[in-house]
Amino acid sequence: MRSKVHFVRVKLNEDLDAIRDKTRWLLESIKLKKFIRVNDLVAIKISFGEEGNKGYIPPNFVRFVIDEVKSCRGKPFLTDTNTLYKEKRQNTVDHLNLAYEHGFTQDVTGAPIIIADGLRSGEDIKVNINKKHFKSVKIARACADADSLIALSHVTGHMLSGFAAATKNIGMGLATRVGKLLQHSNIKPSVLTSKCTACKLCIVNCPVDAIEIKNKAACIKEDICIGCGDCLVVCRDDAIKISWSETSTFMQEKMAEHALGVMKNKEGRTVFLNYALKITKSCDCMAKDDPRIVPDIGILASTDPIAIDKASADLINETSNLDLFKKEYPNLDWSVQLTYGASIGLGNLEYDLVEME
Ligand code: SF4
Ligand code: SF4
Incomplete structure (x- = not known):
């Protein structure tokens, strides 16, 4: 079966009213109301960006999604997990302060922030998946407890996986520090x-x-x-x-298995929006503001993390006239996360693109 991916062309500097209307079109096309019941606690997974990085999805774009969730009478909250590495998001206090500095305040976005894995990343739930690398994975508690999940992912390159979007946003981004550690465990520099x-x-x-x-x-x-x-x-x-090819392959497979764990108790309750805007070589975890590597593409929406990532990469590569992520990271095969994800039932590589006219 093919998955549907909805798509609107957007430029980052476009008029805000137009971006709000396009976001609304995407969420209406995907029938958001079907995924959110009245009074559902809705986790909106996002990265608030690292200090010094400006690539994250702008807070006023996030507001448009929050407003639509509220119109479905859901109760949204913004969420992410603490990072494995030093910088400003290693614990909940520093993480929240940085999110507010980046403009993710409740008056701007319309929703509170809950860091999903607790003060020092000790709050998780074990989910059985029974796959090649893991029999079970540990998922950040607040996300697992939420009734529905909307993942807002900034599409970028990535130094270890080559490509980062929805699969990485939930697979790595909703694992606790222990889960992140296990995903990196083949990296031996x-x-x-x-x-x-x-x-x-x-x-x-x-x-x-x-x-x-x-x-x-x-x-x-x-x-x-x-x-x-x-x-x-x-x-x-x-x-x-490091040994790139082996390291990256295992990491991407483990990331896909964690994403499967995130999705497991959320069947029919998960929506993905990929923002293919200000696409950079590195992800937003880097404490630097990278230049674009391709012009802005737009925003995509789907219920399938593999299909939306495949469609995002295809649109980017079509615009670039080459495999852009292979060009940026010649030693990596960025597509492993998608092919392996599809093989374990995370989603479909086949999709139909529905573009706003
Ligand atoms: S490996 Fe050597 S050159 Fe590189 S950061 Fe460490 S000390 Fe500096
Ligand atoms: S030595 Fe290991 S733990 Fe330390 S920065 Fe390098 S990869 Fe990370």
Whole structure:
């Protein structure tokens, strides 16, 4: 069976009234009312962006979705989970402060924020999935407890998975720190001592103090490393290496299995909106404001995370006239998350695109 993906062309700098009308068209086309019962607690999953990053979905765009949920008489709340790595979203207090700084206040969005995995990411629910990597996965509690889920995903590239949208937003983004850790557990970085300048940037950024300087070069203690990839991101001398293909494949498969766990108690209660706007090489977890790698495409809506991600990538690649994510990350196969996701029943690779006229 083919899935439906609804699509409107949008530019980030377009008139706000037009964006509100287009968002409304998308949610009417998808029949939002079918997914939200009166008084449902509706989790709106979003990334509030890392400090210094401006790629996140603008709070006033989020307001348009919140208003539609309220018109279905649902009770929406914005949600995300705490991060594995150091920066400003590692615990709920810092995370909320950053979200407010980025404009996600209740007067702007119309909804409160609940960080789904609790103060220090200890609040989860075990969901049995019985798949290749995991028999069960741990999902952030507030999301699992919510009656319905709407995932708002900014479509970007990603340094470990090559491509990030709905599957990553719920698979990685609704796992607790333990779940994130398990998804990264195949990432085993090592140091190319010939390139290392002993600048210590990786040491400062390693969340678990797994790096030390030995013989004038960084040295990673394998037994302590949690595979978060932060050292790889911050090293300016290209001195950290990992085995890309194997690492990325396993991580994407594990991410898809976590996404399946998120969806498990939400059958008929999950909607996805992908924002293919200000598409950047890195995701919004990076503490920097990347330039666009392709012109704005638009917003997509579907009930199928695989179909909406496939449609998003297809539209981007069509506009770029090449496989853009392969070009940006030649060592990775970004499509693993979709093919594997489809193989475990997360969604369909086949879809029909319904475009607003
Ligand atoms: S950031 Fe790179 S160059 Fe600096 S100490 Fe770490 S590995 Fe070496
Ligand atoms: S050594 Fe690198 S990958 Fe390992 S925990 Fe530290 S920053 Fe993360």
